[in-house]
Amino acid sequence: MNGTDGNHDGIAVLEEELRQAAAILDPVPADLRQLAIEAYALHDLDARIAELTFDSLVDAIPVRGATAAPRMLTFRAGDLTVDVEVTGEGLMGQLLPPQPARIEILAGPRPTDQVPADPMGRFVSEAPLTGPFALRLRMGGDVIVTEWLRA
Secondary structure, eight states, X not given: OOHHHHHHHHHHXXXXXXXXXXXXXXXXXXXXXXXXXXXXXXXXXXXXXXXXXXXXHHHSOOOTTOOSOOEEEEXXXXXXXXXXXXXXXXXXXXXXXXXXXXXXXXXXXXXXXXXXXXXXXXXXXXXXXXXXXEEEEEETTEEEEEOXXXX
């Protein structure tokens, strides 16, 4: 190993220590973080927005004795409906009318998880959602982005 590799490792360690110190001493305000995440979704300026029309956390009548029920969401964009069930293990959903698509699960700065929707419009992701998320649907030339929600 030559001296430059050791210097590079030392710089990487120092950089990580400085990041940790900044996160503790001067954290990014939650509101600013949320605005940044929502702004990131706007990089698809030609995308249509799918509005949330049903959220079981808000709109459903509680079932007595039910614990850890999956969260049910419905989004609409024009004649397209996206039904999504969110659990601790991930999510699954269906596009109506049924059609193939590529679904991207946006989760802030983390890498995007991509799953296909089959010809019946069904899709599944086994990646648990732990923070704010949105879905980006790509169907042919159309791009639709859902509203951002907290998991």
